Amino acid sequence: LNCPEAAMRSLQLAWQHASSEHERLVYEGWILYDTGHYEEGLQKAEESICIKRSFEAFFLKAYALADSGLGSICSSTVISLLEDALRCPSDNLRKGQEF
Numbered sequence: 054l055n056c057p058e059a060a061m062r063s064l065q066l067a068w069q070h071a072s073s074e075h076e077r078l079v080y081e082g083w084i085l086y087d088t089g090h091y092e093e094g095l096q097k098a099e100e101s102i103c104i105k106r107s108f109e110a111f112f113l114k115a116y117a118l119a120d121s122g123l124g125s126i127c128s129s130t131v132i133s134l135l136e137d138a139l140r141c142p143s144d145n146l147r148k149g150q151e152f
Contacts, residue, residue, distance in 0.1 A: 061087060075104040082113050091117055111138035 064087070068080035082097030098114035101107065115134035118127050 057087075073105070075101040075107060075110065078104070079107070079109045079113055082110075082117075086113070086117055091121065095121075106137070106141050108138045108141045111135070111141060 061084070064080055064084050068077055068084060071077035071080055078097045078101035082094040082101065084094075085091075085097060086094030095114060095117040098110050098117065101110035102114065111134050115131045115138065118134065119131045121127065
């Protein structure tokens with residue numbers, strides 16, 4: 054759709070209505086990431102993974118690392134995170150985006 058304002062509003066609503074702390078952390082991580090706070094977004098993904106290993110948290114962490122500018126230094130870590138993501142439960146909203 055290419056409508057960043059609507060996407061941000063959707064993330065904010067999802068964050069406000071999240072049913073668990075780990076879900077709230079993932080949405081907060083995407084909000085931080087999308088507003089240029091990459092390290093903070095990555096930290097929220099890590100916090101969420103500590104609470105509950107979920108596809109969405111691993112995907113956020115992999116996405117943020119892949120976009121970090123570290124290039125080949127972290128490519129094996131990103132691949133490993135995506136493999137971990139596939140082994141986790143998911144709400145299936147993002148699984149189709151992975152590949």
